[in-house]
Amino acid sequence: MERRYASHPNEAKQFDTERLREEFHIPTLFTPDKLELVLSHEDRLIVGGANPVHQAVKLETDLKELGVSFFLERRELGIINIGGAGSVTVDGTNYELENKECLFVGMGSKEVIFNSKDAANPAKFYLNSAPAHKEFPTAKATLADAESADLGSITNSNERTIYRFIHENGIQSAQLVMGMTLLKPGNMWNTMPAHVHPRRMEAYLYFDLPEDAVVVHLMGEPTETRHIIMRNEEAVISPSWSVHSGVGTSNYTFIWGMAGDNKIYSDMDPVDMKELK
Ligand SMILES: O=C(O)C(=O)C[C@H](O)C(=O)CO
């Protein structure tokens, strides 16, 4: 498992493109028949991907990094499938996950196995795992089950629907909050006006983006923004002091996951448009 350290805004604002990408950008999450994991020391969120094609992929890692005897001994896991149909087996119970469906796996689950239905259109399971102190039941949610909100407008090029899967009023967790935002066709901006939430870090996965398209992702303190160019199926870590907003050269979807002090989705500090630099 790759490790990323936590960062200080005064240090991060000195970073050049290469260093910014080394610290915050996660380029490789879906490698056939392999589990990809990045442990961020920002609230110890693990960002990962499982892409079973010809064989099952198991949730496992170097346990010394986590100091436990199995992966979810002191952790919980959010899974969203962004690929073809697949299934996740949790301690012998099978959960079918279609595209854009979510499964939460509670602390204490010993064995998690990822499978695809069709090797020609394999599942791609995006993973966020946060430390947990309490066990919550494993639960699945479809887009129809999720609490949703329509935000933005076509005139601001940010008309979108936010689906909340794991949150205060949805699937219960110890601290993980997770959901997905679908931009309406012709809309390119997410999360603008921007916000920060010093109580929680956040990670974004951008997907459903054409191969030659990019998202210009903004990060940094509101008066010290930097950009990271994102391509399809790449993730980016946002420390709690950083804005996280982006504009695409094409339409896209993104998954957001958060860990920190509370699970209140609406607990955000909006950034005044006049403050941004
Ligand atoms: O489109 C949006 O706006 C979002 O999806 C925002 C994220 O959910 C977020 O940053 C939550 O804190």
Ligand SMILES: [Zn+2]
């Ligand atoms: Zn946010």
